[in-house]
Amino acid sequence: MAEKSNVEIGGKISRRTALRNISLFGVGLPMAQIIGEGKLHGQTSESKPGGVMVAKPIFSVAERGRRWEAVRRIMAKPQWNLDALLAPSNGDGAYPRYLTQIGGRGGSADVVLPRDSSKPVYAFTGSGRNKSFWSKRLTSWTSDGKLVINDGEGSKPVVEQLKALGLNKPGTRIGVAKLTGSRFDPEGMVSATYLDNLKSALPGVMFLPVEKWGSDSGPIDEPAMVKSAEEHDAIRRCVAAGEKAIETIARVARSSAKQQADIWFPTFTAMFAETGEDPTRLSISLDEASNSTLGAPVDDPLKAGQIISQEIDATVQGYRGQVNHSIFVGGANTPGFNYYKSAMEVAIKTLLDSIAFIVPGKTTCGQLVDHYAATVGKLNSDDQSGVVLHSSGIGNLSRPRLGPANSRGDSDIVLVPGMTFDFKPAIRLKRNVSEDVRRENRTVQIGEHYLITDKGAVRLGKRELKPITTEAV
Missing domain, CATH: 3.90.230.10 (Creatinase/methionine aminopeptidase superfamily)
Structure with missing residues (x-):
């Protein structure tokens, strides 16, 4: 193999520089400094002037409606019969992101999705700056009031919102993402303290797993296929x-x-x-x-x-x-x-x-x-x-x-x-x-x-x- 000092990634940059720069990326080095100033491939409407790709939410309001309708349809099936879904941020971030687009480097959210489509979906981002970050980027999904982004953190704001929605009555059935799993995380990923606090504050409410093997895989897993x-x-x-x-x-x-x-x-x-x-x-x-x-x-x-x-x-x-x-x-x-x-x-x-x-x-x-x-x-x-x-x-x-x-x-x-x-x-x-x-x-x-x-x-x-x-x- 020939010895060369440079590797082309967009423009030319030495291997030593690429390795050094990418090791710094986690503390905020701009991507252009990592890859050099050459032209990047794959530019779309998400590109910034100058050519560096920037990720931002792109799914339409119609796509939001399609997902929520499919999820709620399965929630209503007799074998599930769920009054609401809770997708905690301390579980698998894929579930909150599928429902709201909130996820990735901008942080996740605790998401409450009522089966009643006349009621909003609520996302609790955990801090004011996270709320500001996502509110700025999800205006198309929030402007009609159907997705509400709040800055609450932990179980307390979730409990308060479930009560406000009337989902605190004995016998209420709330499906919890990643309470248990199938192929991955069979014992679940939800914090024991978080779940205990929910059960203590909402006696009589049932918190149920929403993921199974097979074609009837659950109200989120099945539509996502x-x-x-x-x-x-x-x-x-x-x-x-x-x-x-x-x-x-x-x-x-x-x-x-x-x-x-x-x-x-x-x-x-x-x-x-x-x-x-x-x-x-x-x-x-x-x-x-x-x-x-x-x-x-x-x-x-x-x-x-x-x-x-x-x-x-x-x-x-x-x-x-x-x-x-x-x-x-x-x-x-x-x-x-x-x-x-x-x-x-x-x-x-x-x-x-x-x-x-x-x-x-x-x-x-x-x-x-x-x-x-x-x-x-x-x-x-x-x-x-x-x-x-x-x-x-x-x-x-x-x-x-x-x-x-x-x-x-x-x-x-x-x-x-x-x-x-x-x-x-x-x-x-x-x-x-x-x-x-x-x-x-x-x-x-x-x-x-x-x-x-x-x-x-x-x-x-x-x-x-x-x-x-x-x-x-």
Whole structure:
């Protein structure tokens, strides 16, 4: 690998400067100083003059109405029969953000959503400056009085508001987000003190979990699975930023990188530059499973002949949309290339065959992953995916997620128009088919994001699905 001192991210900036600057970003360094003064990609109406992407709430009032109506419809079903929903900020911030757009670097909120649509939704941001921040940015959602932002903190203002809404009578049923969980946080995330204070102040009121496995997954989880055109636009931007990350990884790996962290920091910076938001996940691994570094920059040495695999989740409006593409360090004459090329071709064939199997409105998630597993076996490979279907969404409000032997509680969920997900085969060829230069054959992965329409699954990415090397082949 040639030794070069500069890495292109928009404009030219030395690797040392990029690493130093991004380490300072958490204390407020402007993004332009991190990435240099060159032109940034992916500019939209969220861009500021000068080209630096700035994240701000973009969803319309119509989208607000669509979400709240869907949530309330499920709240009214006999199996739920909820009088109100409470999404605490001390739980999973994805739930308050889905209901109000409040979340991310500007902080979260405790959100109370009554089932009665004639009553406002209330968001308690915890401080006056947070209230000011969100009131300034959410005028389209607050101007009609249907969303009210207050600065209260903790259980006390929530109790007072529930009383004011008449939701303090014995037998009142209030669903609490992340009181328990399904795939994630089965024991919940809500503060015990917070919950005890609610129960003490509101005797006779029932506080109930709102998340379950399967198609009847809950009044927030279920509507969040089927996304609107506005949400699709956000996810398309996630995917575009993810593909920019794949380009960055290949480019940096062929230049000055000596360890994984030398790739991770420029890639993180490129993703931030595309969206103005911290990536939900950037896990880069060398000759290991894509999630083995747990999203951290590490000092694993980069060497010719390695396979770089990743989990890349760029973030737009809190939404994540994953892509994956194993990259070979070297070229056609580098030991290990022939195995990598053969394995990637099988992974891509498996991906395309699996997607072609989908019949919108009929195929279940379980049927899809079972078909995938059978296809992998027919192609003389072993599945290494864990999760092969990874939905997009806000944080962990991104269901369903499952694989042949993972999270099968969501197997009965039907793939219907509006759903979006990354399908990401991770396979290892059997040694009798192709023998790697390592003692054991390595895993390769390809992951592409899809939107289910009434006619089938549509790719959201634009890159060519083929083996990628850091040297010309």
